Amino acid sequence: MSASWRIDLGAIFLYLALGSMFSAIPRYVTEQLGESKALAGFAVSVFFLAAVVARPLAGRFADRRGRRPMLVLLPFVIAAAFAGLHLAREVGPVLALRLVQGFAGGAFYVAAVTAETDLAPPDRRASAVARLSVAIYLGFAAGPLVGEWLTDRGSGWTWTVASLLAVVAGLLTTTVPETRPALTPAPVDATVVVPTGSQPPAVTTPTADGPAPFIYPAAVLPGITLLTLGVGYATITSLSALYARAIGLDSSEPLYLAFALSILVVRLVSGRVADTVGPVRVIFPGLASFVAGFACLSLLDVPAPAVVGVTLVGVGWALVFPATIAWLTGTVPLAHRGAALGTLVAFMDVGQGAGGYLVGAVADRQGFSWAYLVPALLAACGTVVMVAAVRRTSEPLGTGTAVP
Numbered sequence: 001m002s003a004s005w006r007i008d009l010g011a012i013f014l015y016l017a018l019g020s021m022f023s024a025i026p027r028y029v030t031e032q033l034g035e036s037k038a039l040a041g042f043a044v045s046v047f048f049l050a051a052v053v054a055r056p057l058a059g060r061f062a063d064r065r066g067r068r069p070m071l072v073l074l075p076f077v078i079a080a081a082f083a084g085l086h087l088a089r090e091v092g093p094v095l096a097l098r099l100v101q102g103f104a105g106g107a108f109y110v111a112a113v114t115a116e117t118d119l120a121p122p123d124r125r126a127s128a129v130a131r132l133s134v135a136i137y138l139g140f141a142a143g144p145l146v147g148e149w150l151t152d153r154g155s156g157w158t159w160t161v162a163s164l165l166a167v168v169a170g171l172l173t174t175t176v177p178e179t180r181p182a183l184t185p186a187p188v189d190a191t192v193v194v195p196t197g198s199q200p201p202a203v204t205t206p207t208a209d210g211p212a213p214f215i216y217p218a219a220v221l222p223g224i225t226l227l228t229l230g231v232g233y234a235t236i237t238s239l240s241a242l243y244a245r246a247i248g249l250d251s252s253e254p255l256y257l258a259f260a261l262s263i264l265v266v267r268l269v270s271g272r273v274a275d276t277v278g279p280v281r282v283i284f285p286g287l288a289s290f291v292a293g294f295a296c297l298s299l300l301d302v303p304a305p306a307v308v309g310v311t312l313v314g315v316g317w318a319l320v321f322p323a324t325i326a327w328l329t330g331t332v333p334l335a336h337r338g339a340a341l342g343t344l345v346a347f348m349d350v351g352q353g354a355g356g357y358l359v360g361a362v363a364d365r366q367g368f369s370w371a372y373l374v375p376a377l378l379a380a381c382g383t384v385v386m387v388a389a390v391r392r393t394s395e396p397l398g399t400g401t402a403v404p
Helices: 004-033 039-063 066-088 090-119 124-153 155-173 215-248 253-277 280-299 304-329 334-366 373-389
Strands: none
Touching: 004 039, 004 066, 004 090, 004 155, 004 304, 039 066, 039 090, 039 215, 039 334, 066 090, 066 155, 090 304, 090 334, 124 253, 124 304, 155 215, 155 373, 215 253, 215 280, 215 304, 215 334, 215 373, 253 280, 280 304, 280 373, 304 334, 304 373, 334 373
């Protein structure tokens, strides 16, 4: 089994464990600790708040120290945090352990996606990112079902099984070698005349000017675009149950099923398409699909168009995310690849963290027709920002190779 597939398989186990917390933690906080639903929701979302901080730090660490230390260590840190929940009898320790899980989980993803882009040739990077995304999505999608089933049998079972799943993930990723590219010196120009008795000046490849900043500049514009899409993604995941009943559906299952299937099916092929025709040629149709989906949800708030709308949103998300990572990877120095990807994904986390609350607040005041215009307009603005980002790089349409 290749190193890339070991990362993917490890990600499935790790994010299956993390995904189980989406259902297990709220029930534990309310049923066992007797706390409010607000605290239960915060105990879930604090994971993503920690991930926002972790992503840029992990990117800088991956560039300086390599990807392997995080791939090897962090699954076991997460396993220990799951085991610690056995001792958490108040909400404070639960929140602290969730912060650890969020920080380690966010950092692990940066290491994993950076390693995947290292291992893949330039014309297969989008495929590698899409495959990793499918692995994580499978874990997060099935995790809540696992958590629900285990919690019915006692929270202790949930913490134990989640910890074991994280250990399995760690055992898999421990076998992955370091993937950080070696920054080799550039060849010396043979036409340069060197005085007798002198050594030619040392010439190195201009890989980067010093250490990467905490917020990587080249990732800011595409990061803003993913932030706008993250708002919409969080809206679908957090508000579809309420939206379904507002438009006359008895259950939100058709909406969630259409959203999940569209992401899964399209992501299975979107990476290969982006590698074939170039990431940018995939990003902009994806953005158009995302905007059209929310316009459909806003303007045609009846069941059949709603299913079409969430499908279009899912298609757009599945197209844009892997292609954006592949495009950015091909336009930043090798020595700053981790920092760039860490910044990019952190922006997306901000959008996902704020999206449900922002759009939900509009829905409270104006209803879903107005509320779903918000992610549509934000994604349209994100499209304009992405145009500016593409124009700033010298890799306009092709698959691109990492610049020195």
